[in-house]
Amino acid sequence: MTAINEGTDLTVEDGVAVVTLDFPPVNAMSPALMDGLYDALTASLDDPAVKAIVLICAGRTFIAGADLKSVGKVEPKVDFFGLQDAIENSPKPTIAALHGTPLGGGLETAMTLHYRIATPSTRMGLPEVKLGLLPGGGGTQRMPRIVGAEAALDLLLTGRQVPAKEALAIGLVDRIASGEDTLRADAVAFARELIASGKPPQRIRDIEEKVAADRADPGLMDRLREKWAKAMKGLDAPQAIFRCVAAAVKGPWEAGIAVERSEFGPLLNGAQSAALRHIFMAERAAAKIPGLPKDLALRPIRTVAVIGGGTMGSGIATAFLDAGFPVTMIEMNQDALDRGGAAVKGVFTSRAERGKLTQDKADARIAALSTALDLSAAADADLVVEAVFENLDVKKDLFAKLSAVARPDAILATNTSFLDVNAIAASATHPERVLGLHFFSPAHVMRLLEIVRGEKTEDAVLATAMDLGKKLGKIAVVSGVCPGFIGNRILSERQAQANAMLAEGVLPWDIDSALVDFGFPMGPFQMFDLAGLDIGESDRDPVRKALASAGRKGQKTGSGYYDYSGGRQGKPDPATLDIITQVTGATPGSKTISPEDILARLLYPMINEGAKILEEGIAFRASDIDMVWITGYGWPSHKGGPMFYADQIGLPKVVEALRAMPGITLSPLLEKRAAEGGKFNG
Numbered sequence: 072m073t074a075i076n077e078g079t080d081l082t083v084e085d086g087v088a089v090v091t092l093d094f095p096p097v098n099a100m101s102p103a104l105m106d107g108l109y110d111a112l113t114a115s116l117d118d119p120a121v122k123a124i125v126l127i128c129a130g131r132t133f134i135a136g137a138d139l140k141s142v143g144k145v146e147p148k149v150d151f152f153g154l155q156d157a158i159e160n161s162p163k164p165t166i167a168a169l170h171g172t173p174l175g176g177g178l179e180t181a182m183t184l185h186y187r188i189a190t191p192s193t194r195m196g197l198p199e200v201k202l203g204l205l206p207g208g209g210g211t212q213r214m215p216r217i218v219g220a221e222a223a224l225d226l227l228l229t230g231r232q233v234p235a236k237e238a239l240a241i242g243l244v245d246r247i248a249s250g251e252d253t254l255r256a257d258a259v260a261f262a263r264e265l266i267a268s269g270k271p272p273q274r275i276r277d278i279e280e281k282v283a284a285d286r287a288d289p290g291l292m293d294r295l296r297e298k299w300a301k302a303m304k305g306l307d308a309p310q311a312i313f314r315c316v317a318a319a320v321k322g323p324w325e326a327g328i329a330v331e332r333s334e335f336g337p338l339l340n341g342a343q344s345a346a347l348r349h350i351f352m353a354e355r356a357a358a359k360i361p362g363l364p365k366d367l368a369l370r371p372i373r374t375v376a377v378i379g380g381g382t383m384g385s386g387i388a389t390a391f392l393d394a395g396f397p398v399t400m401i402e403m404n405q406d407a408l409d410r411g412g413a414a415v416k417g418v419f420t421s422r423a424e425r426g427k428l429t430q431d432k433a434d435a436r437i438a439a440l441s442t443a444l445d446l447s448a449a450a451d452a453d454l455v456v457e458a459v460f461e462n463l464d465v466k467k468d469l470f471a472k473l474s475a476v477a478r479p480d481a482i483l484a485t486n487t488s489f490l491d492v493n494a495i496a497a498s499a500t501h502p503e504r505v506l507g508l509h510f511f512s513p514a515h516v517m518r519l520l521e522i523v524r525g526e527k528t529e530d531a532v533l534a535t536a537m538d539l540g541k542k543l544g545k546i547a548v549v550s551g552v553c554p555g556f557i558g559n560r561i562l563s564e565r566q567a568q569a570n571a572m573l574a575e576g577v578l579p580w581d582i583d584s585a586l587v588d589f590g591f592p593m594g595p596f597q598m599f600d601l602a603g604l605d606i607g608e609s610d611r612d613p614v615r616k617a618l619a620s621a622g623r624k625g626q627k628t629g630s631g632y633y634d635y636s637g638g639r640q641g642k643p644d645p646a647t648l649d650i651i652t653q654v655t656g657a658t659p660g661s662k663t664i665s666p667e668d669i670l671a672r673l674l675y676p677m678i679n680e681g682a683k684i685l686e687e688g689i690a691f692r693a694s695d696i697d698m699v700w701i702t703g704y705g706w707p708s709h710k711g712g713p714m715f716y717a718d719q720i721g722l723p724k725v726v727e728a729l730r731a732m733p734g735i736t737l738s739p740l741l742e743k744r745a746a747e748g749g750k751f752n753g
């Protein structure tokens with residue numbers, strides 16, 4: 072075995088060179104990996120004893136893509152294109168041996184080799200679109216040559232991972248290894264067959280059949296543009312990917328690759344990709360808790376009890392059942408229990424009906440739910456999650472009672488969205504085992520889980536909750552205790568400004584549409600209509616209170632801020648304006664603010680509150696705040712979250728605008744960073 076560099080080895084056995092790359096954790100294409108691969112390839116090409124070349128990776132995966140940590144920072148000896156040319160033009164057949172997740176530049180590299188073999192569990196794809204990029208290593212040109220334009224767009228615009236079996240069916244791989252452990256041997260055997268056959272290697276770039284067929288269909292690209300119009304709207308990367316695939320269909324190769332190269336740079340340097348790459352890193356950063364010992368023993372969680380069968384309780388139960396935990400749902404009366412159980416069953420039944428879940432799995436999940444009317448049913452649970460009425464006394468009382476029945480080592484969690492977790496914990500016998508698990512509605516769908524760390528919460532309990540978050544498929548973000556935690560505390564600031572603008576005479580629809588145009592799925596008033604105007608505390612929100620008492624409780628009653636008699640879309644309703652006038656004295660529409668100024672008014676106070684949350688140590692890092700808002704509140708991901716957005720517009724501009732707004736106390740941290748020319752992220 073020859074060591075080419077620190078992570079690259081080359082062995083030659085019986086005419087087959089095996090190049091092994093080992094760059095933990097995911098063999099990302101760093102300059103060191105690229106240099107190693109190039110040198111090993113050159114050595115193999117120069118060695119007359121070598122007749123075929125196998126490329127394989129050590130560790131958990133074949134190359135998982137460009138190294139996002141060194142993008143554009145360090146240069147390899149030979150760039151990606153030089154490397155690809157060297158591989159593709161090899162007169163000796165080359166075979167990529169795939170396992171794990173060959174993604175992005177990793178799959179593009181594999182597509183420059185002449186053949187591909189994968190283990191059965193391999194999942195491959197071109198996820199660049201999720202990072203606001205396009206597959207800039209020939210992926211937009213080679214993929215259509217393998218699968219045709221329509222299938223290529225499906226892969227490139229969704230970025231989805233293709234399982235090995237499907238990859239074989241669409242021609243993306245040539246073979247599947249006989250087992251997970253036989254990849255190397257099977258790849259070498261494949262190489263020997265190729266040597267024996269004497270067949271000259273075929274380059275994917277030369278395969279014309281699929282693109283020629285697409286070219287012969289003149290209406291194809293227009294149809295595909297129509298099909299993807301919604302997914303591409305306002306987003307740079309999907310639009311650029313579409314143009315690249317269109318160029319691949321048009322041909323020739325050189326013209327297509329030139330389009331790909333010219334489209335890549337602007338994306339890489341653009342704001343949308345910067346935001347999306349920030350989120351990728353932020354998601355991973357959120358999983359890390361500073362100061363926690365690494366080898367902390369987690370508490371085993373095998374069974375879960377959920378107290379409460381309402382919207383939250385049944386959603387939480389569903390989330391745990393989905394992750395394979397047996398759940399006991401506990402309610403106070405049979406009716407409520409029946410409703411909760413039916414809600415859970417309804418989710419699984421409907422998924423089975425829609426073909427999203429096999430009937431067997433749906434049945435198994437339903438069977439894993441048990442129901443009870445007595446708290447003592449929580450006696451055996453390793454974890455109890457409470458989702459009862461949002462009232463401090465009710466919750467304190469419940470935690471005292473729970474302490475008497477639950478196992479002394481059980482973790483007790485409250486799903487409060489606003490209340491003082493320390494006060495709730497104080498009523499339990501073991502406050503060190505209490506914490507907040509703040510789910511978002513619908514709890515089995517929304518990705519965010521705020522994990523609220525009480526002042527007494529034990530490290531092992533916190534770490535167990537983080538691990539649980541991962542098992543539930545959630546993005547878990549740690550928050551300290553304060554009213555509303557990270558998410559709702561910031562939301563309150565936005566709502567206060569939205570209400571203030573209403574009282575100044577700005578139309579509610581103008582406020583909502585400014586946020587929707589920014590990229591939120593809905594504005595503040597549309598959000599209340601969806602959630603219900605009678606939900607949560609409304610004393611400080613007299614307009615909402617008045618609407619609710621007039622029977623306008625939102626979509627569920629057919630009207631709220633908007634009129635839903637014509638459907639869920641909702642129409643502006645003059646009756647709402649009358650109520651606004653009655654309550655605030657303002658004439659709606661008497662004041663117009665530009666959409667940009669409405670946005671500043673709504674978003675800058677959120678940034679200010681985020682800065683306070685940081686300086687108080689409620690959040691560990693600015694990127695955690697971004698994750699909360701992206702995964703829990705619909706902040707558009709290509710805009711990176713409130714703190715990232717603040718960096719992009721420039722903190723001095725934010726501070727200056729905030730000074731002119733009513734009801735704002737500036738965060739000293741925000742002022743300081745602005746004065747120093749600093750940023751929140753990076």
Ligand code: T1G
Nearest residue numbers: 096099135136137138139140172174175176206207208355
């Ligand atoms: N670059 C740098 N570091 C990466 C990385 C990458 N591409 N992918 C993962 N890591 C780090 C990650 O930060 C974490 O580090 C550790 O690896 C484990 O990751 C020219 C433009 C591969 C499926 O989009 O989807 O190629 O936190 O916790 O759940 O066209 O990571 O431990 O310090 O996520 O097993 C395209 C992104 C790039 C793949 C593994 N590639 N990665 O998941 O572990 S663009 C991607 C993933 C491109 C070309 C272009 C996943 C994974 P730390 P993890 P995992």
